[in-house]
Amino acid sequence: MASLNEPGTTVRAPRAPWLTLKRRETIEGWLFVSPTLIGFLIFFLGPLIAVVFYSLSEWNLLSQDTIFVGLANYEDALTQNPDFWQVIRNSVIFAAGLVPMNMALALALAMALARPFRGVVFFRTIFFAPVVTSAVAWAIVWKFLLQGDAGAVNQMLATVGIDGPNWLREPNWAMAAVIVTRVLKMVGLNMILYIAALQSIPRDYEEAARLEGASEWQIFRMVIWPLLAPTTLIIMVITTIGSFKVFDHIYLMTGGGPENGTLVLAFYIYQQAFEFFEIGYASALAMIMFVIVLALTVVQLILRQKGST
Amino acid sequence: MKKGGLTMTRQGLFAAGVVASALLAGGACAQELRFTVWTGNDAHLAMLNGIAEGFRESHPDVTVRFETIPAGDYTQKLTFQIAGGNPPDLGWMFEDSIPAFIAAGVVEDIGPALRETEGYDLDDFSGPAMDLWSDGDAVYGIPFSTSPFMVFYNKEMFEAAGLKDPLAMAEAGEWTMEAFRDAALKLTEANDAWGFEFKDGEGYDSRIMHAIMPPIRAYGGHAWQDGECGFDDPEAVEAVTMLHGMIFEDQSIVPPGEQGDFFSGSAAMTVNQISRASKMPEAGFEWGIAPLPTGPAGAAPIIGQAGISVFAQGDKKELATEFAAFMTNAENVAVMAQFFPPARASVLDSDAFIDANELIPAEQMAYVSDAIKQGSVLPSHENAPKILAAMKPRFDALFRADADVPATLAAVCAAIQDEL
Numbered sequence: 001m002a003s004l005n006e007p008g009t010t011v012r013a014p015r016a017p018w019l020t021l022k023r024r025e026t027i028e029g030w031l032f033v034s035p036t037l038i039g040f041l042i043f044f045l046g047p048l049i050a051v052v053f054y055s056l057s058e059w060n061l062l063s064q065d066t067i068f069v070g071l072a073n074y075e076d077a078l079t080q081n082p083d084f085w086q087v088i089r090n091s092v093i094f095a096a097g098l099v100p101m102n103m104a105l106a107l108a109l110a111m112a113l114a115r116p117f118r119g120v121v122f123f124r125t126i127f128f129a130p131v132v133t134s135a136v137a138w139a140i141v142w143k144f145l146l147q148g149d150a151g152a153v154n155q156m157l158a159t160v161g162i163d164g165p166n167w168l169r170e171p172n173w174a175m176a177a178v179i180v181t182r183v184l185k186m187v188g189l190n191m192i193l194y195i196a197a198l199q200s201i202p203r204d205y206e207e208a209a210r211l212e213g214a215s216e217w218q219i220f221r222m223v224i225w226p227l228l229a230p231t232t233l234i235i236m237v238i239t240t241i242g243s244f245k246v247f248d249h250i251y252l253m254t255g256g257g258p259e260n261g262t263l264v265l266a267f268y269i270y271q272q273a274f275e276f277f278e279i280g281y282a283s284a285l286a287m288i289m290f291v292i293v294l295a296l297t298v299v300q301l302i303l304r305q306k307g308s309t
Numbered sequence: 310m311k312k313g314g315l316t317m318t319r320q321g322l323f324a325a326g327v328v329a330s331a332l333l334a335g336g337a338c339a340q341e342l343r344f345t346v347w348t349g350n351d352a353h354l355a356m357l358n359g360i361a362e363g364f365r366e367s368h369p370d371v372t373v374r375f376e377t378i379p380a381g382d383y384t385q386k387l388t389f390q391i392a393g394g395n396p397p398d399l400g401w402m403f404e405d406s407i408p409a410f411i412a413a414g415v416v417e418d419i420g421p422a423l424r425e426t427e428g429y430d431l432d433d434f435s436g437p438a439m440d441l442w443s444d445g446d447a448v449y450g451i452p453f454s455t456s457p458f459m460v461f462y463n464k465e466m467f468e469a470a471g472l473k474d475p476l477a478m479a480e481a482g483e484w485t486m487e488a489f490r491d492a493a494l495k496l497t498e499a500n501d502a503w504g505f506e507f508k509d510g511e512g513y514d515s516r517i518m519h520a521i522m523p524p525i526r527a528y529g530g531h532a533w534q535d536g537e538c539g540f541d542d543p544e545a546v547e548a549v550t551m552l553h554g555m556i557f558e559d560q561s562i563v564p565p566g567e568q569g570d571f572f573s574g575s576a577a578m579t580v581n582q583i584s585r586a587s588k589m590p591e592a593g594f595e596w597g598i599a600p601l602p603t604g605p606a607g608a609a610p611i612i613g614q615a616g617i618s619v620f621a622q623g624d625k626k627e628l629a630t631e632f633a634a635f636m637t638n639a640e641n642v643a644v645m646a647q648f649f650p651p652a653r654a655s656v657l658d659s660d661a662f663i664d665a666n667e668l669i670p671a672e673q674m675a676y677v678s679d680a681i682k683q684g685s686v687l688p689s690h691e692n693a694p695k696i697l698a699a700m701k702p703r704f705d706a707l708f709r710a711d712a713d714v715p716a717t718l719a720a721v722c723a724a725i726q727d728e729l
Binding site for chain 2 (some may be wrong): 060061062063064109144147148149150166167168169170257258259260262271274275276277291
């Protein structure tokens with residue numbers, strides 16, 4: 001029997017199997033992520049790319065007439081359409097009013113409800129309930145409460161001698177009304193995030209600061225607030241994006257009025273696409289909104305990074 | 310035996326083939342028409358299905374499926390069905406959306422087919438009623454509902470205010486805009502209610518045109534004509550100034566931001582169509598209907614319309630047109646008249662129509678009939694959605710106590726002129 005390793009014979013190394021452990025793990029990995037990936041490609045990336053192309057066309061949905069117009073939709077929105085800048089202004093006012101109010105109230109509620117006490121679950125539920133309440137029901141009830149003289153809010157104000165405005169009929173008051181009612185609707189979500197963050201801060205830090213003679217305000221400012229910073233950033237980003245995308249609340253409470261005083265970007269896009277059937281123009285506006293939200297998010301991330309260094 | 314068995318098998322196969330062919334042939338002949346409507350009312354749908362059953366007498370293989378889309382979403386969903394390549398065969402069309410659909414070429418010209426249909430008599434439809442739905446000889450829809458706006462009033466509140474009945478005033482030729490304003494003020498003072506409520510309480514929002522057009526036309530004005538805005542014409546300014554005075558000086562019309570429902574007794578008068586009479590038995594008070602008040606330009610009845618159109622993208626256009634013709638022949642228009650006032654003169658003049666609505670007495674229905682014959686539809690335009698959207702913020706500014714009416718109406722015209 002000849003030896004396998006006879007001198008002078010060439011020994012061919014056994015061929016490595018194609019399905020190596022690494023390859024197998026790679027394939028398995030792709031298979032695991034494929035449901036999400038396919039969904040992402042079909043329902044997110046695909047439409048996003050399509051919107052870019054639509055935004056370069058003049059496409060009337062009803063007549064199905066489509067003309068390539070290049071950047072004309074963007075040019076019209078940015079330089080010729082006076083409503084567009086009012087819409088941007090309204091969106092900025094809405095966000096500037098809603099984000100700080102929402103975050104401050106959420107933090108205050110979280111500080112009050114983070115520690116266990118008798119009935120804490122009841123109060124947390126009360127403040128979180130509007131988040132899971134139907135947006136339609138919420139808006140209709142508030143619309144009813146905010147009527148002119150006959151509205152419950154104004155009747156309550158009248159009992160203390162205040163002549164309340166016609167909330168949803170005067171542009172400035174209407175904007176204030178939709179901001180406050182939106183904050184009341186959504187503050188519970190941020191409150192829960194802050195409660196989770198507060199509960200993850202070790203009590204030792206507070207106790208150490210207290211032993212050092214720090215006041216409650218100093219403990220909050222020097223210990224708790226810096227440790228809440230990552231959560232604050234996340235909340236700020238989510239709330240800002242949400243405020244620029246607000247649609248249902250405006251649609252149901254004011255329809256963008258009065259005098260276009262609450263006509264915000266998402267509602268304006270809806271109006272162009274689904275009332276005027278100008279899909280190309282609406283797509284250009286949607287791209288502008290995408291860029292604004294993206295820019296705000298990047299700015300907030302940069303500020304956060306600068307803050308942490 | 311074997312041979313016989315084979316023969317039996319062949320016969321069996323042949324018989325099965327015949328049955329299968331017959332079934333397939335039957336399947337090929339059976340056709341379904343999809344018809345979109347915005348009513349979900351059981352009585353309306355029963356009536357429509359009854360008409361479809363009648364069509365089966367001449368077309369036994371044809372079924373009609375009525376698909377309800379809520380009115381608020383109707384035009385939008387219909388547009389998406391058409392854009393998505395899944396148009397219905399026929400559908401109801403709103404008066405304010407038909408011009409855009411005609412301009413986009415998505416509704417079929419059924420005029421030639423209707424003229425060739427034996428006994429159809431297209432000329433029986435009154436000319437003004439067909440204005441919106443035709444262009445020369447082309448016919449893009451047939452109005453199945455031509456319903457005038459009437460004043461609904463609470464008789465008990467009129468009595469409490471010591472006022473003459475509006476119907477009696479109309480018969481005496483005294484039911485003018487001045488009389489209307491005076492009545493609204495006295496009704497407000499005499500009752501714990503508003504004198505007047507705009508249609509469905511939506512006069513400051515979705516029903517702006519319903520709110521402003523009756524006085525504007527009664528004063529001899531118009532919204533737009535031949536591409537020119539008419540809101541800033543003196544007649545329109547005078548009419549809207551009167552309306553503004555009623556809201557903010559007299560405080561006799563339910564103001565913006567308040568609710569005052571006629572049907573629950575918190576307003577003494579409103580404007581609506583006779584289909585709303587179905588709500589009156591639940592109202593619990595004596596009521597009546599009267600024509601719109603006259604103005605310096607005389608009587609100017611306003612009608613709301615809805616029509617039936619065949620969609621150009623449909624693959625059964627010929628059959629759909631046949632059904633549209635069947636549905637709007639004199640016999641079926643008379644059937645539909647119980648809910649939808651007709652545009653066919655022969656039906657309109659018949660006693661059957663005058664007696665059609667059991668809630669409204671014949672003498673009041675006679676005014677409905679007159680209004681249909683003399684009335685004109687609300688202003689329409691192929692750019693109506695953009696025009697109304699441009700008008701809305703300017704009218705918001707108009708409906709404020711300190712508004713400068715002429716300047717605001719001039720701003721309305723400036724805002725919509727490009728779309729006209």
